[in-house]
Every structure is written in structure tokens, then in C-alpha cells.
Amino acid sequence: MVKIIRPLLVIFGGLSLLTGLAYPLVTTGIAQAVFPAQANGSLIEKDGKAVGSRLIGQNFSGEQYFWGRPSATSPMPYNAGNSGGSNLGPTNKAQLDAVKGNVDNIRKAHPTQTGPVPVDLVTASGSGLDPEISVASAYYQVDRVAAARKLPATAVRKLVDDHIIGETFGLLGEPRVNVLELNLALDQLARKV
Known part of the structure; x- marks a missing residue:
């Protein structure tokens, strides 16, 4: 059971960091750099x-x-x-x-x-x-x-x-x-x- 749950938790954690943290930070940073007035x-x-x-x-x-x-x-x-x-x-x-x-x-x-x-x-x-x-x-x-x-x-x-x-x-x-x-x-x- 641990063999199945551990990879699922790693994938869940990795995708959460990627889509919940990294992606919003990158898109916000690009928007602030390229279109600061519109982004605000x-x-x-x-x-x-x-x-x-x-x-x-x-x-x-x-x-x-x-x-x-x-x-x-x-x-x-x-x-x-x-x-x-x-x-x-x-x-x-x-x-x-x-x-x-x-x-x-x-x-x-x-x-x-x-x-x-x-x-x-x-x-x-x-x-x-x-x-x-x-x-x-x-x-x-x-x-x-x-x-x-x-x-x-x-x-x-x-x-x-x-x-x-x-x-x-x-x-x-x-x-x-x-x-x-x-x-x-x-x-x-x-x-x-």
C-alpha cells in the first residue's frame, strides 16, 4: 500500500507546487514586468x-x-x-x-x-x-x-x-x-x- 500512496503523494505535492505556486508567481511576474498598469x-x-x-x-x-x-x-x-x-x-x-x-x-x-x-x-x-x-x-x-x-x-x-x-x-x-x-x-x- 505504501508503494502506491507514496508516489501519489509526491505527484500531488509536485503538481500542487507547480500549478498552485510556481505558475501563478511566473505569470504575475511577467504581467508586472510587461503590463504593470493593466496588471494593477x-x-x-x-x-x-x-x-x-x-x-x-x-x-x-x-x-x-x-x-x-x-x-x-x-x-x-x-x-x-x-x-x-x-x-x-x-x-x-x-x-x-x-x-x-x-x-x-x-x-x-x-x-x-x-x-x-x-x-x-x-x-x-x-x-x-x-x-x-x-x-x-x-x-x-x-x-x-x-x-x-x-x-x-x-x-x-x-x-x-x-x-x-x-x-x-x-x-x-x-x-x-x-x-x-x-x-x-x-x-x-x-x-x-
């Missing part, structure tokens, strides 16, 4: 303090800030510990009511806008934590943000233009704007004026 959460710092991540949306609700996509996480919005969509289909009454309510709120907050509301301002992403909005959504909000900050709309629009992220690898996805980065730049612009 893609954090955005302001005055030496982390204020958020480029990868997780935040709840901006003030008139003076650009708003991101609605969040589908619960029990609170933009809860990174509870990522996930609502799982409501496009014909579900609760989903239709939520989108209609979001459209009404967006229209009320942007009385100067008469065109269609960009879809990403009224629907949540699959993760419920999307940190980015479309360029159209950012432009849609320029007048409201400029008025709330008492800034020229042209200056706020230029700020949006400066924060457009192009397609990934030049061909995947669509141009977009990271809401947290844009709002931090907006705070800096307001301090300069």
Missing part, C-alpha cells in the same frame, strides 16, 4: 490617489459631469463586485419601461437636444459597468455640461474631441470616450478658467 487594475490616479479604473464605470449624476451608461448592477449602481446585465430581453415590459424612463430623463436634462437619444445613454451594457460612451453620447451632453459649468460649449466640445479613443487596432469597435477620464479633464479645465 488600470487605475487612474489624481493627486497621488487612485480615483477609479479605466475599466469600470462610475456613477456621475451631477449636471456638471458627463454621464455614462446606465448600470444594471445591484444593489447599487456600478457595483464592481456584482457585474452583470439585467438579463431582460428587448421585448420585456420591464426593460421597455426602464428604457422609456431613461429616455424621458435624458430628454428632460437636455432640452436643447431635439435629435434621437443615443442608445448607450439609455441602455446598460452586458456587464453593467461599461466605463465608456459613444462619441455621439458625449456630444449629446456638451450643452448641459457647458451650461452647468458656465463654460463655452466649444471648449467642452474640444475636450470631448481630445478624449476620443479610436477603434482598437484601428479596426475593432467604434470610437468612444472614457467617462472618468473626460470628467477628470473637465475638472482641470474648470480650474484653469
